[in-house]
Amino acid sequence: MSLLELKNIHTYYGHIHALKGISLTVKEGEIVTLIGANGAGKSTTLRTISGMVKPRSGEVLYQGKPVQRVPAEQIVSMGIGHVPEGRRIFPRLTVEENLEIGAYLLNDKKLVEERKQIGFQLFPRLYERRAQKGGTLSGGEQQMLAIARALMQDPKLLLMDEPSMGLAPVLVDFIFETIQNLNRSGKTILLVEQNARIALQIAHRGYVLQTGELTLSGPAADLAAKPEVQAAYLGGH
Amino acid sequence: MLEGLLALLPQVIFDGLLLGFVYAMIALGYTMVYGVLELINFAHSEIFMIGAVVGVEVFRYLAPVIPNGVVVLVLALILGAIISGVMAMIVERLAYRPLRARGTTNRLVPLITAIGVSFVLQDLVRLVEGIWHNEFKLQMRLIPPLDGNFTFLTVFIQYKALILILVSLLMLVGLNYLVNRTKLGTAIRAVAQDMNTARLMGINPDVIISRTFLIGGALGGVAGVLFAVQYSTIDPYVGFLPGLKAFTAAVLGGIGNITGAMVGGLVLGQMETLAGTYLPTLTGGNFGTEYKDVIAFLILILLLLFRPQGLLGQVVKEKV
Numbered sequence: 001m002s003l004l005e006l007k008n009i010h011t012y013y014g015h016i017h018a019l020k021g022i023s024l025t026v027k028e029g030e031i032v033t034l035i036g037a038n039g040a041g042k043s044t045t046l047r048t049i050s051g052m053v054k055p056r057s058g059e060v061l062y063q064g065k066p067v068q069r070v071p072a073e074q075i076v077s078m079g080i081g082h083v084p085e086g087r088r089i090f091p092r093l094t095v096e097e098n099l100e101i102g103a104y105l106l107n108d109k110k111l112v113e114e115r116k117q118i119g120f121q122l123f124p125r126l127y128e129r130r131a132q133k134g135g136t137l138s139g140g141e142q143q144m145l146a147i148a149r150a151l152m153q154d155p156k157l158l159l160m161d162e163p164s165m166g167l168a169p170v171l172v173d174f175i176f177e178t179i180q181n182l183n184r185s186g187k188t189i190l191l192v193e194q195n196a197r198i199a200l201q202i203a204h205r206g207y208v209l210q211t212g213e214l215t216l217s218g219p220a221a222d223l224a225a226k227p228e229v230q231a232a233y234l235g236g237h
Numbered sequence: 238m239l240e241g242l243l244a245l246l247p248q249v250i251f252d253g254l255l256l257g258f259v260y261a262m263i264a265l266g267y268t269m270v271y272g273v274l275e276l277i278n279f280a281h282s283e284i285f286m287i288g289a290v291v292g293v294e295v296f297r298y299l300a301p302v303i304p305n306g307v308v309v310l311v312l313a314l315i316l317g318a319i320i321s322g323v324m325a326m327i328v329e330r331l332a333y334r335p336l337r338a339r340g341t342t343n344r345l346v347p348l349i350t351a352i353g354v355s356f357v358l359q360d361l362v363r364l365v366e367g368i369w370h371n372e373f374k375l376q377m378r379l380i381p382p383l384d385g386n387f388t389f390l391t392v393f394i395q396y397k398a399l400i401l402i403l404v405s406l407l408m409l410v411g412l413n414y415l416v417n418r419t420k421l422g423t424a425i426r427a428v429a430q431d432m433n434t435a436r437l438m439g440i441n442p443d444v445i446i447s448r449t450f451l452i453g454g455a456l457g458g459v460a461g462v463l464f465a466v467q468y469s470t471i472d473p474y475v476g477f478l479p480g481l482k483a484f485t486a487a488v489l490g491g492i493g494n495i496t497g498a499m500v501g502g503l504v505l506g507q508m509e510t511l512a513g514t515y516l517p518t519l520t521g522g523n524f525g526t527e528y529k530d531v532i533a534f535l536i537l538i539l540l541l542l543f544r545p546q547g548l549l550g551q552v553v554k555e556k557v
Contacts, residue, residue, distance in 0.1 A: 050437060076439040088434040090427050101427045104420070105439040153439065 001064055003028045003157055003188050004049065009058035009068075011041075011048050018044045019055070020212040026157065026190050031183050033191045033199040033220065035233055036209035042192040043085050045209070046159045049190070050082040051075040062157070077105050081155030085162050085192075087146040091135025095126055098134050098145055102152030112152070119148035122178065140171040147178065157188045164195045176202055196233035200224040208233070242518060247392045249514045250507065255398050255467060257506020258405035262460035263483030264490070264498035265412060266325070266453030272429040272493035273449050275344065276333065279351040282480020283358035284325045284454045288317040288461020289471045290362055293375040295462075306383035310400065310466065317462035318455040325454025326447055328354050334443065362473040377469040401463045408459055409499055415452070416495055425449055429493070478530070482509070485537040491550020500549060509533050 004026040011019040019041050026032045034042050047053045049060055051072035060068040062078060070078070090098050099119055103112045120127035123144040129137060134145060143163055150158060160179065164172045172195070180202050183189050193199035200206055200220045208216040208229060216223060223229050263285050270278040295313035303309050332354050336347050366373040379397065386395040416422035427435045428445045435442060464479065465471050486505040490497025513529035540547070 052433065052436065071441070072436040073439050073441045076437060082437045084434060084437060088431060088437075090430045090434070092430055093423065093426060097423050097426075100420075101423050101435075101438050101440075104424060149438075 002026060002061075003063060004190065005059075005061040006045070006049070007059040007061065009045075009048055009055045009060065011044055011053055011055045013044070013053070018212055019048065021058070022209075022212075022214060024207055024214065024217070026188060028156075028188050029183075029186070030205060031179070031189045031191060031203045033193055033196075033203035033206045034209055035193055035196040035199055035206060035223075035229075037232075038194065039211075040209040041212045042209055043161055046082065046161050046190070046192055049075075050080055050159055052082075076153055076155075079153075079156040080159065081150035081153060081157070082159045083146045083150045083161060083163065086165070087139075087142040089134035089137065089142045089145055089149075091133065093134055094131055095134060095137070095145055096130045098149050099126075099152055102149035105153055115152050115154065119151060122151075123148055139166045140168070140175075143167060143171075143175055147175075147182075151182075155187070157190065158182065160189060160191045162192060162194060164193060164198065172198060196229070197224075197235075200234075242515065244391065245514060247390065249510050251392050251394065251398075253507040253510030254503070255401055255506070256510055257503035258402060259460050259464050259467070259479065259502075260483045260486045260506050261499045261502025262405055262408060262456050262463075263479060264487040264502045265409075265495065266457040267484050267487040268490070268492055268495060268498040269425070269449050269453040271487070272495075273425065273446055274333070274337075274347075276347050277351065277484065278333075278450075278453075279348070279480070279484075280328055280332075280354035280358060281325070281453065281457055282476035282483075283355050283362075284321045284328075284476075285457040285461045285464070285480055285483075286471075286473060286476030287324055287358065287362060288321040288458030289465040289475060290366070290375065290461070290473070291317040291320050291458065292462035292465035293377050293471050296378055296380075300378060300380045304380070306380040307400075309380065310383060310462075313462045313466075314404065314459055317458040319458070321458025321461060322451045322455035324358075325450040325457070328358075329447060329450040334446075359473045359476075366473065373473055375471040377465050377471065379466065379469075383466065397466050401467055404459065404463060408456060412452070412456065413495065421445075421448060482530075482533050485533055488537060488547055489540055491547025494547065494549050497547055497549035501547070504548070505533060505536065508536060 002025040006022050006024045009019050009022040022045060034045060036042050044053065048055050051070055055068050059066050062080065067075060067078065090101065093101065099116050100112060103115055106112050125141055126144055126148060129141060137145060163175050167175065176198055179189060179191065191199055191203060200223055203220040205218065206220045206223045207214050208223065216226065216229065224234065266281045266284065267278065270276055292313045295316055296309055299309045299312060332350050333347055336350060363373045383397045386393060416425060424440050424445050427438065428440060428442050432442045482505060483502065486501035487498045489505055490501025509529045509532060512532035513526045516524045516528055517526060
């Protein structure tokens with residue numbers, strides 16, 4: 001059974017038909033990437049899964065159960081973490097408070113503290129900055145914080161939206177290494193990226209999204225080898 | 238003449254402090270709601286007024302039974318906080334939440350709703366008081382030891398004034414703790430900064446907004462009870478001017494900023510009392526004490542011109 005399955009999802013923003021019948025699956029233990037141009041509907045797909053937007057029709061099955069009508073704040077408690085586009089750090093909360101609010105649904109203070117330490121081990125930089133306001137962090141640090149914050153509720157499935165956006169190449173490598181490590185330690189990951197090259201390098205499988213429709217899918221290595229993918233998303237090399 | 242003016246100063250500052258604490262506590266309700274919803278909840282004046290009315294009623298019925306004024310006051314404060322807090326929650330639930338649920342993006346709509354709620358609450362209280370006591374102008378009847386006083390150096394101090402300062406300080410410290418040190422407080426700040434992302438953390442914004450109204454309303458209720466104890470004459474329209482000034486105080490301190498609301502309230506209280514006392518003398522009687530309100534709003538207008546973010550408000554640099 002797939003951990004996550006989307007069945008013929010149609011999502012609208014007002015009159016704009018953003019997702020036109022998306023069907024995809026993510027199996028436990030996988031890194032699946034969703035690549036595509038700006039405005040193709042990649043973020044909308046993630047937002048539909050995490051309950052931030054409601055699909056007009058279709059089903060989102062998580063562990064076999066339909067969740068497309070469940071409010072976003074309850075989706076989190078089912079084990080889906082979302083690292084949103086643009087990081088969305090709470091700018092006037094400290095790094096530590098950002099992590100604590102990530103564990104909002106946990107009532108065990110000791111557990112929250114443990115998870116915080118795990119985050120600090122993953123990103124020692126965050127420990128150094130723990131008393132600083134989130135809004136004063138650099139882009140890379142904010143990305144680390146967004147990931148650590150999503151990990152606070154120990155999700156099974158991690159939705160990651162453009163983690164490479166606006167980061168220096170060396171940081172992009174570091175973040176993607178971290179994503180791979182998280183996957184090895186048991187997290188299933190659905191990764192949305194404009195940087196298709198690096199996304200296809202670490203993913204097991206991939207989907208190509210074009211103006212709200214999936215046009216290609218398959219093992220990441222096969223996708224990366226396809227001439228049309230190379231031409232459109234890998235800069236023609 | 239100067240000596241006479243200076244001799245008055247300690248008393249004026251003390252009186253300004255009392256007024257300032259009342260403003261500060263009302264301002265907190267404005268600023269908390271604004272911080273979370275960017276809504277100027279004009280009905281908050283009436284939440285404060287309801288607290289004042291509860292204060293008068295508690296004294297009316299309990300003072301003859303319980304001989305100790307402090308005990309009655311504590312009961313009045315608790316009841317005032319509960320009734321005003323719950324009222325604020327009900328207003329949010331009935332008037333503001335439906336607008337949010339419809340996704341109303343026009344900020345004017347909830348503002349006009351707030352003004353409407355304000356009128357409804359005024360006349361609701363007038364109706365209730367009219368049926369209950371055949372009159373809507375209420376007089377606070379204090380009992381010992383609240384009505385006692387003493388003179389410290391040159392300052393005439395009533396016991397009830399000391400209690401007002403003490404309770405205000407406790408409330409302000411308590412609120413600071415709640416907002417900055419508790420889980421609920423962190424959630425309130427998170428919702429205020431980014432409601433959608435807060436949902437991704439498992440926070441239901443409606444619950445947090447409701448609690449915010451409860452807390453702000455309870456503070457307004459406490460301020461109302463203390464106001465009634467201090468200034469005695471109450472009617473359903475008594476919230477308007479203090480409410481407007483507390484709103485001024487909130488803007489003065491930087492709306493959305495909790496410390497700012499406290500500072501703004503205290504500053505405005507001082508300005509107003511100083512102006513009320515010294516304006517007649519300094520202008521040779523041309524401008525009387527009644528111009529103190531003009532001073533309060535003049536400050537607001539000047540501030541909006543030169544420092545729209547308020548005294549403590551800051552333009553936070555946010556990296557994307």
